[in-house]
Amino acid sequence: MAPKLPPQHNLQHSSTAVADGQAHHAHPAQPKGILRWLLTTNHKEIGSLYLIFSLTMFFIGGIFALVVRAELFQPGLQLVNPEFFNQMTTMHGLIMVFAAVMPAFTGLANWMIPLQIGAPDMALPRLNNFSFWLLPVAFTLLLSTLLMPGGGPNFGWTFYAPLSTTYAPPSTTFFILALHIAGISSILGAINIIATILNMRAPGMRLMDMPLFVWTWLITAFLLIAVMPVLAGVITMMLMDINFGTSFFDAAGGGDPVLFQHLFWFFGHPEVYIMILPAFGIVSAIIPTFARKPLFGYASMVYATAAIALLSFLVWAHHMFVVGLPLVAELFFMYTTMLIAVPTGVKVFNWVTTLFRGSISFESPMLFALAFVVLFTIGGFSGLMLAIAPADFQYHDTYFVVAHFHYVLVPGAIFAIMAGVYYWLPKWTGHYPNERLAQWHFWFSIIGVNLTFFPMHFAGLAGMPRRIPDYALQFADFNMLSSIGAFFFGTSQLIFVLVIVLCVRGGKKAPAKAWEGAEDLEWTVPSPAPLHTFETPPVFHRSSH
Amino acid sequence: MRSAWRWLLAISLTASISQAQANGWNMPVGVTDVSADIYGLHMTIFWICVVIGLLVFGVMFYSLFRYRHSKGAKAANFHEHTSVEVLWTAIPILILVGMAVPATATLKNMYDASDAELDVMITGQQWRWRYEYLGEDVAFNSSMSTPRAQIRGEEERGEHYLLEVDQPLVLPINRKVRFLMTSDDVIHSWWVPDFAVKQDTIPGFINENWVKINEPGIYRGQCAELCGMDHGFMPIVVHALEEEEFDSWLAERKEAAEEEAMGADREWELAELMERGETVYQAICSSCHQGEGQGVPPAFPALAGNQELIDDLDWHLDKVLNGVSGTAMPAFRSTLNPVEVAAVVTYTRNAWGNDTGDLVQPSVVVEQIAQ
Numbered sequence A: 001m002a003p004k005l006p007p008q009h010n011l012q013h014s015s016t017a018v019a020d021g022q023a024h025h026a027h028p029a030q031p032k033g034i035l036r037w038l039l040t041t042n043h044k045e046i047g048s049l050y051l052i053f054s055l056t057m058f059f060i061g062g063i064f065a066l067v068v069r070a071e072l073f074q075p076g077l078q079l080v081n082p083e084f085f086n087q088m089t090t091m092h093g094l095i096m097v098f099a100a101v102m103p104a105f106t107g108l109a110n111w112m113i114p115l116q117i118g119a120p121d122m123a124l125p126r127l128n129n130f131s132f133w134l135l136p137v138a139f140t141l142l143l144s145t146l147l148m149p150g151g152g153p154n155f156g157w158t159f160y161a162p163l164s165t166t167y168a169p170p171s172t173t174f175f176i177l178a179l180h181i182a183g184i185s186s187i188l189g190a191i192n193i194i195a196t197i198l199n200m201r202a203p204g205m206r207l208m209d210m211p212l213f214v215w216t217w218l219i220t221a222f223l224l225i226a227v228m229p230v231l232a233g234v235i236t237m238m239l240m241d242i243n244f245g246t247s248f249f250d251a252a253g254g255g256d257p258v259l260f261q262h263l264f265w266f267f268g269h270p271e272v273y274i275m276i277l278p279a280f281g282i283v284s285a286i287i288p289t290f291a292r293k294p295l296f297g298y299a300s301m302v303y304a305t306a307a308i309a310l311l312s313f314l315v316w317a318h319h320m321f322v323v324g325l326p327l328v329a330e331l332f333f334m335y336t337t338m339l340i341a342v343p344t345g346v347k348v349f350n351w352v353t354t355l356f357r358g359s360i361s362f363e364s365p366m367l368f369a370l371a372f373v374v375l376f377t378i379g380g381f382s383g384l385m386l387a388i389a390p391a392d393f394q395y396h397d398t399y400f401v402v403a404h405f406h407y408v409l410v411p412g413a414i415f416a417i418m419a420g421v422y423y424w425l426p427k428w429t430g431h432y433p434n435e436r437l438a439q440w441h442f443w444f445s446i447i448g449v450n451l452t453f454f455p456m457h458f459a460g461l462a463g464m465p466r467r468i469p470d471y472a473l474q475f476a477d478f479n480m481l482s483s484i485g486a487f488f489f490g491t492s493q494l495i496f497v498l499v500i501v502l503c504v505r506g507g508k509k510a511p512a513k514a515w516e517g518a519e520d521l522e523w524t525v526p527s528p529a530p531l532h533t534f535e536t537p538p539v540f541h542r543s544s545h
Numbered sequence B: 001m002r003s004a005w006r007w008l009l010a011i012s013l014t015a016s017i018s019q020a021q022a023n024g025w026n027m028p029v030g031v032t033d034v035s036a037d038i039y040g041l042h043m044t045i046f047w048i049c050v051v052i053g054l055l056v057f058g059v060m061f062y063s064l065f066r067y068r069h070s071k072g073a074k075a076a077n078f079h080e081h082t083s084v085e086v087l088w089t090a091i092p093i094l095i096l097v098g099m100a101v102p103a104t105a106t107l108k109n110m111y112d113a114s115d116a117e118l119d120v121m122i123t124g125q126q127w128r129w130r131y132e133y134l135g136e137d138v139a140f141n142s143s144m145s146t147p148r149a150q151i152r153g154e155e156e157r158g159e160h161y162l163l164e165v166d167q168p169l170v171l172p173i174n175r176k177v178r179f180l181m182t183s184d185d186v187i188h189s190w191w192v193p194d195f196a197v198k199q200d201t202i203p204g205f206i207n208e209n210w211v212k213i214n215e216p217g218i219y220r221g222q223c224a225e226l227c228g229m230d231h232g233f234m235p236i237v238v239h240a241l242e243e244e245e246f247d248s249w250l251a252e253r254k255e256a257a258e259e260e261a262m263g264a265d266r267e268w269e270l271a272e273l274m275e276r277g278e279t280v281y282q283a284i285c286s287s288c289h290q291g292e293g294q295g296v297p298p299a300f301p302a303l304a305g306n307q308e309l310i311d312d313l314d315w316h317l318d319k320v321l322n323g324v325s326g327t328a329m330p331a332f333r334s335t336l337n338p339v340e341v342a343a344v345v346t347y348t349r350n351a352w353g354n355d356t357g358d359l360v361q362p363s364v365v366v367e368q369i370a371q
Helices: A008-015 A020-026 A033-039 A043-071 A082-117 A125-147 A172-199 A212-243 A257-274 A277-291 A298-311 A316-320 A327-339 A341-355 A364-387 A389-395 A399-429 A435-461 A473-505 B002-023 B033-066 B082-110 B243-263 B270-289 B307-311 B313-322 B338-350 B362-370
Strands: B118-125 B128-133 B138-142 B169-172 B177-183 B188-192 B197-201 B207-211 B217-223 B235-241
Touching: A033 A043, A043 A082, A043 A125, A043 A399, A043 A473, A082 A125, A082 A172, A082 A212, A082 A257, A082 A277, A082 A399, A125 A172, A172 A212, A212 A257, A212 A277, A212 A298, A257 A298, A257 A316, A277 A298, A277 A341, A277 A364, A277 A399, A298 A341, A316 A327, A327 A341, A327 A364, A327 A389, A327 B082, A341 A364, A341 B033, A341 B082, A364 A389, A364 A399, A364 A435, A364 B033, A389 A435, A389 B033, A389 B082, A389 B197, A399 A435, A399 A473, A435 A473, B033 B082, B118 B169, B118 B188, B118 B197, B128 B270, B138 B243, B169 B243, B177 B188, B177 B197, B188 B235, B197 B207, B235 B243, B270 B338, B307 B313, B307 B338, B313 B338, B313 B362, B338 B362
Parallel strands: B118 B177, B169 B235
Antiparallel strands: B118 B128, B128 B138, B177 B207, B188 B197, B188 B217, B217 B235
16 A cells, blocks of 8 residues: 655644744735735635635526516416526526535535544635636626526527527527536546545544445546546537537437437536535444434445446436437446446445434434435435336426426435535534524425425326426426425525624534534534634544444 | 225225326326236336335335434434345335336337338328328328417317317228338427337438327327427327228328319419418418518528518528428428429519519419429
8 A cells, every 4th residue: 555645744843833823924914895806825715715606606596497487376377478587497406406505515624634634725726716717707797697688598508409400599608618617617626525535634544444425426526527528529519609609419410419418428428427425425424423323334435335336437428319320229228227226226235224222302403414314315216217218208307307306305405405504504503503594494395395296297297208398287286286296395595695694703612513413523623613723633543443 | 904905095096096097197097008008017116116115215204203312202213234235225126127028028019010000101201290101192280279368378179289280190990000200390200198109200311110009089199399489389189980980080181181182283263372372381381480481580580571472482482392401491392292393483472562463373483382
């Protein structure tokens, strides 16, 4: 084995020779106001920027979803025309995936990975600043397409060619640029995370000692580096088709519209796991804390995460079961997709077994984590059903699929993010979040989420295609329920904002170890965590793993 | 006592499932052997998920209840158990293999389109379907017939709102029908749930699927792949007829097609062409260019008061026959017959204040196509 913690060991000593109080004198005076945030290279400040950006985008994407749900409240076209409806479904998907969920996880990574591995900051702080500030540029540009002549992207977040090339609105070129910029941001962020985890762990912390949030992010970062360039490639081909007369995806010029889908989903399927693996990490931190019992099967959790990541490169065409693939391809992708249920199942079994014979309390982070386990598993079940290729001929492109991926993304990824926020807010602000309000937020969210997405299973099985602005009368009841649920869920997220604002301003003081059962390194630094932590590497004691 | 409860639960679940069937909550069993097989697979995997879910959530909620901190539960400290971990990796694999076997058999059957007795070409177009009975010289377009006023809520909505068309696809029962599927523009997806046939229609590709219907009836479906503005208004209606009924229907259609072809040779009156043209316009053109020719600029240009169109008849005819590359305007030379082209061009040149007075004879269109 290569020697652990090579030269940076010395580096750390040189920069941490100064005691905590004097460290600030060694740096030039901190800029104030907006410049402080524009120029910051501190992982905690950048983490906060990511999280605030993500929360803002969560509400913008949420408003788009509510436009969609308002139009679908009853049959007929009442509020928007089909053109605008398509722009709303597209923008909702793009914003939620690229601007809400992904940056939220990157924000949590920025805040927590250095704290969890005992590093003073991210490995590449200036790059970190750049990665973040690309995002507001990318998504301001993307949102501005809605105001351009011909409107914004209207071809779904999967932007299948040739609807997104030959038949697309003129603003598509700006959409491509925006996605390029967001993609660069993701790649740079991933590089930074890998560099940090591999080089800056506290002395004595082996890879197999790392908290699972760090592990899942390490694997996620490799996925990002592997697939974001594929996305960049496919949108560049679109750009060429639209502006430079090539015919990659234009059948009339000898191109291949199905090639687009292969490329997109070779990116898109790992992308799905990019949005869920860090969630696994968060839940794997929270459940042991509130069960006051070590995580069951730490090693198998790591292997299961790696297995899911590897399999994610071999399943992409299960999104394409009805495009007319050859039989052998259908069978191959059906089998590999079914196989994903195995490592995913291992994870769920491990979480449940962690609870078994624990000593369980139900603070708000735990509530969200438990809801994650149940509802993500339900999303997993519908995923297993979708994997059965013959049955997918009926499920494909219906609301059953919409129900499935919202179950894994909303009470999956987003509940995990909320669980993480409630879990780490005491560390960030030095105050506990208002538990009563947080519990209201939880119960409203869980009712809203199920009311919104559960009826979609039935609508889909009964035959309602996705992405339609109006529907046949037999789907009316399901849609009305979903719309009521969506407004309920959307409104209750205001409580989340309220809790965060109140927690930043004050509240019950939190000690360094804010939760009785919490074990990882972040709980050894004071709450709130000072701007600079672990300037001297901590001594890592191998505990339970 | 306990087992009685279990039976009661099982019976009520089964009852609610069959209830769901009747109320349109579940996947239809459908009217083909394939759709019934798929329904079987769907219910099998569903029950497997239910059982696993009950077990996992059962243990979970038991633990949450039993080992509450507030009730003084003391945490154990175990965190590994190799044999259990091997077991819960192995058992799911066995279940999955058990599931993959019937799924593979069904899929193989679905992919076997050989020995079909009838070939129907299905072409997706923004936003209608075109059906061609190959080798029978019968072809027609099928557009949604729900009036826009119903969509806007100005009229009461009918029973088959959004799921009704001007000309349904007519198929025989008990015969294997092969579908050849393609598209003229973007990707669409032809889906009839009762047949469990869903297949993308892709420009430049010809996909294959098949159906053998067991019961006569009217079956409805929709386009399943986002295909632009009117994706939601592209329904499919299939009339499945007894075999003899179908044969006589096909013979009738053939005769009508021959008559129509003859029509291209004679001189047409302006009023005749206008009447026919309006029908064609409303069925084919109005989804983009709108009912009054006002269009949706910039994507779909207005035709009413369009100076380029009014000034230049040849330009106009060329656009209808050959389309405009790089836009949503398709070439209609092979999807509309000469009479229909002549009628719709005459209509657009004389409707909504485009008072050119031009009358385009079908024979002119025939000439133009020949060039």
